[in-house]
Amino acid sequence: MQIHSMWDDYPTLKKDLAKTLDLMSSSIDLPNKEIEQTIIELFHSGGKLLRPAYLLLFSAFGKNTDKKKSIALAAAMETLHTATLIHDDIIDEAEVRRGVTTLQTKFDKDVAVYSGDYLFIVCFKLLAKYTDSLRSIKLNTASMEKVLLGELGQMNTRYRIDITVDEYIQNISGKTAELFALSCFLGCYENGGSTKLASNCREIGKSIGLAFQIVDDILDYSQTEETIGKPVLEDVKQGVYSLPLICALEENKAFFEPILIKKDQMTDEDTRVIHEGVITYGGVEKAYQLADHYTQTALDLIQQLPNNKANTKQTIFDITKQILTREN
Numbered sequence: 001m002q003i004h005s006m007w008d009d010y011p012t013l014k015k016d017l018a019k020t021l022d023l024m025s026s027s028i029d030l031p032n033k034e035i036e037q038t039i040i041e042l043f044h045s046g047g048k049l050l051r052p053a054y055l056l057l058f059s060a061f062g063k064n065t066d067k068k069k070s071i072a073l074a075a076a077m078e079t080l081h082t083a084t085l086i087h088d089d090i091i092d093e094a095e096v097r098r099g100v101t102t103l104q105t106k107f108d109k110d111v112a113v114y115s116g117d118y119l120f121i122v123c124f125k126l127l128a129k130y131t132d133s134l135r136s137i138k139l140n141t142a143s144m145e146k147v148l149l150g151e152l153g154q155m156n157t158r159y160r161i162d163i164t165v166d167e168y169i170q171n172i173s174g175k176t177a178e179l180f181a182l183s184c185f186l187g188c189y190e191n192g193g194s195t196k197l198a199s200n201c202r203e204i205g206k207s208i209g210l211a212f213q214i215v216d217d218i219l220d221y222s223q224t225e226e227t228i229g230k231p232v233l234e235d236v237k238q239g240v241y242s243l244p245l246i247c248a249l250e251e252n253k254a255f256f257e258p259i260l261i262k263k264d265q266m267t268d269e270d271t272r273v274i275h276e277g278v279i280t281y282g283g284v285e286k287a288y289q290l291a292d293h294y295t296q297t298a299l300d301l302i303q304q305l306p307n308n309k310a311n312t313k314q315t316i317f318d319i320t321k322q323i324l325t326r327e328n
Helices: 011-026 033-043 050-061 067-092 109-130 134-156 165-189 195-219 243-251 253-260 268-280 283-303 312-324
Strands: none
Touching: 011 033, 011 050, 011 067, 033 067, 033 109, 050 067, 050 165, 050 195, 050 312, 067 109, 067 134, 067 165, 109 134, 134 165, 165 195, 165 243, 195 243, 195 283, 195 312, 243 253, 243 268, 243 283, 253 268, 268 283, 283 312
16 A cells, blocks of 8 residues: 655544545455456555545544544545546546556556446545535535536636636636645534534635646646656646646747647647646746735635644645645
């Protein structure tokens, strides 16, 4: 079992994340054991497990922390996240995820689609078994809708060189930020936290998710495929334009348009020119400025959390600062 090394300094949390992965794995029961094993390998492929980690951390702000329930809810959130990754890989025709061959490459797209759908069911089974409130089920359903709307919004803006920053933010608010927000909310609320406090936790999670996705998109322009575990600038060929490129387009659309109109026929040389152009026209710098805005918003809100004996607030602050200022 692989737990990301970033949790080495937090042994209790690392142990709970290991239990989360165990529960996720034991919840998978498919007739085709090869597919089952491939899904489990994806669970254990070294992802950062940020969403379940935040859920577990924010559970400390409830009045009656229930570790078993929190681990189950964390497993539900990461299972849901994995389902969206499988569907992302189908749309992107990705061959590798975190160094592991994707389901749609190892088998076919039909198997991958049904595997992703199956994980949605696993997620809701865990929620139905362990949540105390119908509100949490409703919120999870609403969050799923926002995630899917974010994905659809991204598809609707494919190959559009006039996509705006506001449209990008709207898309990632659903696609990425919503699961962070829900994880923070459920951790607090399902462990007896007040509605007001849980709502504040949700806002923290949303800001973290927005900053995280922007930083992730920036890394496409500053890291290699080996470093980040996926092909760099592959999204551009698929017509998905992230914040650095959008900001650069605002500065000099004429530079990029002759290349971008080639769509999925772009060459490696084309992507190299785009990469250099995004840096030259300040796309990365402007994207960092917006990432810094959401990062600071998250950190300021975290500082407003109540103190507790375990000093969880400081732990959340330190982890958030670490992941939102990361370079890989």
